[in-house]
Amino acid sequence: MASSNKLQDKLNLLDEMEHLFNKMLDNSSLLTQFLNEVDTHFTHSREEIENFSDWLKKIKESASNIDRLSSQANLLSINSAIEAGHIGREGAGFSVLAQEMKKLSLEIQKQASSIASINNNLGARFIPVKETTEKNQEQVQQIKIQVEEGHQNLISLSEQVNELKHIFTFISMQQFFNTVKLDHVLWKEAIYIHLLNNDDEHCVNQHTECRLGKWYYQGDGRKFAGTEAFRRLEEPHKLVHECGRLALSANINGDQDAVTQYIERMEQASVDVIKYVDVLLNSGTY
Structure with a gap:
């Protein structure tokens, strides 16, 4: 910081x-x-x-x-x-x-x-x-x-x-996006910890409440609004949070098959999130 x-x-x-x-x-x-x-x-x-x-x-x-x-x-x-x-x-x-x-x-x-x-x-x-x-x-x-x-x-x-x-703007954005990716990894790690602890979905935030979500909907992310990567980022990011929360809910209900499916979907969506974040970083729209 x-x-x-x-x-x-x-x-x-x-x-x-x-x-x-x-x-x-x-x-x-x-x-x-x-x-x-x-x-x-x-x-x-x-x-x-x-x-x-x-x-x-x-x-x-x-x-x-x-x-x-x-x-x-x-x-x-x-x-x-x-x-x-x-x-x-x-x-x-x-x-x-x-x-x-x-x-x-x-x-x-x-x-x-x-x-x-x-x-x-x-x-x-x-x-x-x-x-x-x-x-x-x-x-x-x-x-x-x-x-x-x-x-x-x-x-x-x-x-x-x-x-x-x-140059400084690029460094600043690179630092921000790297922090976002780190937050993203830590958020998924928290999901696995909550699964082990049998916590419910209320233990994790919504996709609009994390660092990336606040940047996307309320912060400087709007300057990227004209790019395709920015538009494509919303859906997988939202899906990561939804699937993580649904996995926690399914775990509380004892439905391990559903937990596995939601975790797989979360990880797949996570790959797209990282991909589009990297595209935005290299887009030069800053």
Whole structure:
């Protein structure tokens, strides 16, 4: 009994460990999912950063083109002013237009230079943002790898716990069934002793009252209910008890032929009981 209790304590501990591992596996799965979402977010952010960087380059190119064109316009205005001076009074209106064109080109150059300065400032400020984003994504990916490795380790540990639980369950059931078979032998031995003592059938219990009977009708035996061996076990077990009790009753009545017949039937049924108990032990239904 003490050994059986220790086995049951170990099984209870393994059940707790299995529950804990399952919970840890669920949490690690959720963490992996979260890290995947973060990684995706960083990937999207890096894409947006790249797009923004491309826009800055295009703005810089446009500003450079504007500056180039304004320089050409300024040069044209200077040439136009010179030509207007050569023409004299008739070129006065053209000279005014050349001056306005020069002012406009200078203003365009000024604005283009301002745009280029702002663009360069944005680019300089955006570089550390890009670098930080890339670094954070790399760290997230490293963490994700470690979490996935931990998840696989948990799966391995959980499988080992399940295997250990299976072994202890088998040992526990083997111990129980061996005890049942021993009880069965001792019960038959008690029948022979009661025959020698001329005791009546009330000296022995019913098939529902022994260790096997309580297991079969009230205990963990119901987990085997779907097996053929479990269904076949009931009849010979019941017959063993009935024949043993009938043998005691016939002995009290002095009918030795009936005693012999009942004892033979009891022994035959006993063989089937042991057979089906062994089948259940080896069925793996535990």
